[in-house]
Amino acid sequence: MSGIRIPAGFSVEVTAPATSANLGAGYDSFGLALGVADTVRARLSDTEVPHDSRAVITGEGADFLPRTGDHLILRVAEQILAAREVAGGERLVLECENAIPQSRGMGSSAAAVVAGLSIADAASVAAGLPEPTAAEKLAWATHFEGHPDNAAPALFGGVTVSWYPESDRASSISLPVHPEVRAVVVVPDERLGTDVARELLPRTVPHADAAANSAVAGLFVHAICHDPSLLLEGTVDRLHQEFRRPAMLASLERVDALRAAGLAAVVSGAGPTVLVLGTGEDLADRVSAVLAGDDARVLQPQIAENGATTLSLRPMSA
Ligand SMILES: Nc1ncnc2c1ncn2[C@@H]1O[C@H](COP(=O)(O)OP(=O)(O)OP(=O)(O)O)[C@@H](O)[C@H]1O
Numbered sequence: 001m002s003g004i005r006i007p008a009g010f011s012v013e014v015t016a017p018a019t020s021a022n023l024g025a026g027y028d029s030f031g032l033a034l035g036v037a038d039t040v041r042a043r044l045s046d047t048e049v050p051h052d053s054r055a056v057i058t059g060e061g062a063d064f065l066p067r068t069g070d071h072l073i074l075r076v077a078e079q080i081l082a083a084r085e086v087a088g089g090e091r092l093v094l095e096c097e098n099a100i101p102q103s104r105g106m107g108s109s110a111a112a113v114v115a116g117l118s119i120a121d122a123a124s125v126a127a128g129l130p131e132p133t134a135a136e137k138l139a140w141a142t143h144f145e146g147h148p149d150n151a152a153p154a155l156f157g158g159v160t161v162s163w164y165p166e167s168d169r170a171s172s173i174s175l176p177v178h179p180e181v182r183a184v185v186v187v188p189d190e191r192l193g194t195d196v197a198r199e200l201l202p203r204t205v206p207h208a209d210a211a212a213n214s215a216v217a218g219l220f221v222h223a224i225c226h227d228p229s230l231l232l233e234g235t236v237d238r239l240h241q242e243f244r245r246p247a248m249l250a251s252l253e254r255v256d257a258l259r260a261a262g263l264a265a266v267v268s269g270a271g272p273t274v275l276v277l278g279t280g281e282d283l284a285d286r287v288s289a290v291l292a293g294d295d296a297r298v299l300q301p302q303i304a305e306n307g308a309t310t311l312s313l314r315p316m317s318a
């Protein structure tokens, strides 16, 4: 280490939003931030902390997420601080208020990664390093998350399109979303790990399917920015959803029923949550009416304009 360390008394509170990736045809590229967020308070302990009590967790995942350095937020924060040669990462302790359900396709891992990154950034700045650029933040978040479609909206909010200008560097832009577009999610109790869902995808797809998706992806951008009446046609996917049907039969049945009723429903991320995009304050009611008798939770969290926030950074003691 170069002698840079997190100062005594360091304390920060960050939030990171849930996200929905793919949005139909934009596999591994499109994503949006939702108005549900995890809140994490981190502080530097001035004494050694028992390894298994570094994270106090309430809310979603409190019964099964690890409390040690295996905890994703701690692991990300520590590894980034170590890469920057900032000492003290192993003495960070967390209070996590989790609102995002894990392994449901609502970007919980991206939110955890972005929370860890935000803590590492705040600690680095407190130690005297410059504030990282947006491009550096996306690079770190993509490094840990594996793909940028959840990471970009978790960092920057809104609806994002991500791509790889170089094979090892992701980039993203934010779209100017039509003000009437609303987002509803249908969240089942069942969990499905992203790694399991990715295993179900074929290594290659027919050229016609790739061509169809690229046309619809272009239409989606127009629909969400300018003409929400085209969202149903602009969310037809041929690259991922059907391949994953066997792992989430009930979710694909919900997608089918909602689309048959004219609502732009897609699998959210790797599932099994379903995302519905549309207009009107009554969108959640219309979704609930189509899914009458279904026990999955219907929520209308809206599209969040903002991504991760660093809520408070107390002045550091010397
Ligand atoms: N708040 C959190 N704190 C610590 N670890 C978390 C947290 N949220 C998610 N994780 C880790 O990420 C895993 C879930 O990641 P996974 O990619 O399977 O689902 P997801 O991110 O919710 O879904 P998707 O990527 O499809 O939107 C959890 O099992 C846990 O290991």
Ligand SMILES: N[C@@H](CCO)C(=O)O
Binding pocket: 021, 022, 027, 028, 029, 147, 149, 150, 194, 197, 198, 240, 269, 270
């Ligand atoms: N694009 C990703 C999102 C989940 O991380 C997938 O569908 O596997």
